[in-house]
Amino acid sequence: MDKRRSETTSRLVTTSAQATHNFEVTDFSLLEGMGAGRYVSSRTFTAGGRAWNIRLYPDGEVDKAAYASVFLCLVGGAKDARTNYTLELLDKDGEVSHLQDQGTTTMKSNTFGAPFNAWGFRNFVEKSKLKTLLCRNGDDGFTIRCVLTVVGESVSEDVRAVAVPPSDMHQHFERMLKDGRGADVAFNVDGQLFRAHRCVLAARSPVFAAELFGPMKEKDTAEPIKVDGLEPCVFEELLLFMYTDRISDDGKRGADDKNAAAQHLLVAADRYGLDRLRQMCEAKLCRGIDARTVATTLALAEQHRCARLKYACLAYVASRDVLGAVMKTDGFKHLAASCPLVLVEILDAIVKGKDQ
Structure with missing residues (x-):
């Protein structure tokens, strides 16, 4: 009788896909008063073969106007998506703010059963604290960062398989x-x-x-x-x-x-x-456009033929009532002197924006 024993080992490997999306919210004071249960959404981003967005309820998801609510929403793709995610409030310098209520900065694990399922935080941040952040930043905006991991299939493999390092x-x-x-x-x-x-x-x-x-x-x-x-x-x-x-x-x-x-x-x-x-x-400059920098950035985009950056600058000026503030900057004086034809494009973009 052969008493030799064989010993084998296998390893369970679970796949995952990760994405980070930054939802920049400007002119927050104009969103207040929408009413409980009404929201604004980020653009759609993808992770794990599915489409997602971030929903911000300026006056809360339910009748709690003292808090702003934030949720992650599955908007397309296969159902039953297992996830781990965080939703964080960032200050002007891109650092995580400490104004969120306790428990909202920890990672959450939820399964999104079907499209338009949403999970997140009803009491994401107290609006009085949020106003403190906006005053400290000197503007009327902030950023919500979502770091999302979508958990995929689990597969068993032989441990003798060679793991290739990055x-x-x-x-x-x-x-x-x-x-x-x-x-x-x-x-x-x-x-x-x-x-x-x-x-x-x-x-x-x-x-x-x-x-x-x-x-x-x-x-x-x-x-x-x-x-x-x-x-x-x-x-x-x-x-x-x-x-x-x-x-x-x-x-x-x-x-x-x-x-x-x-x-x-x-x-x-x-x-x-x-x-x-x-x-x-x-891409970095597009994320950093504001009233103080848009003229300088626009001049740079024109001089170096950066079409997408130029479009982003023109869109910023056209979509906000900031031309007066922009014209007071040194950057605007430089723009007027070095790229005078761009001033016509600014006015044209503003007129088209008002006609829409």
Whole structure:
């Protein structure tokens, strides 16, 4: 009798899909008085093959006008969606506000049985506290961030299967940039020296390819290549993107600093033909448009042919009664001097907005 025993092991793996959606609410004071049970919605976003949106009840979902209510709603796709999610109130600088009632910042787990099922928080934030936040921010808006995980199927697999780790190539390239090993080109940016690798720069940028290897290449010399018109911090951020395909986390910066950094980096991206970086900067600037920055951003969009950013600026001015405040900014004076034809487009957008 064969007494040998065999031992096998399997592992249960549950799939999931995650999405984050930021619902920016402007002019909140105009929403008050809608009445209990009436809501406004974010645009639809997708996660786990389903469509979702965020619903804000300015005067509460039920007759509790002292609180604003916030819910996550399934608006399309397969039913019986198991989820984990958070709904958080962000202040002007993108930080999580501490004004929400206890219990509303914890992760919730709910199953959305059918389209238009909604789960969330009736007492999301007390309106008196929310007004305190708006006064502190100096405007009339805030952001609701939803981080949603849709739980998928569970599958058993053999533990002997090889788990492939995520790519860490960008980490190796970043380390190569920082330690300077093998660097064969240097740049002088306003007196600050940056060392890099010709092949990496040429592979990422057609401008660098022409400058370093093309007919117009710099002469082989030990002298660093002088870069005019860029600040050292912007050139450093440009190099980081070229080596890692990402930009630095600017979470600790204020809103004005974030906007200025994105503007300078967009100019650099356009200069060196980095289309993906340029579009990343455009997306950041679209999220940061307000009455103080819209004129400067619009001038930048016009000068660097950023059609989507230009449209977002014109739409902002046309959809809000902010032209008077915009005209008082230094950015508007610069816009009028450098791009006078854009003023006609602003007026045209405002007229079309009123006719709709």
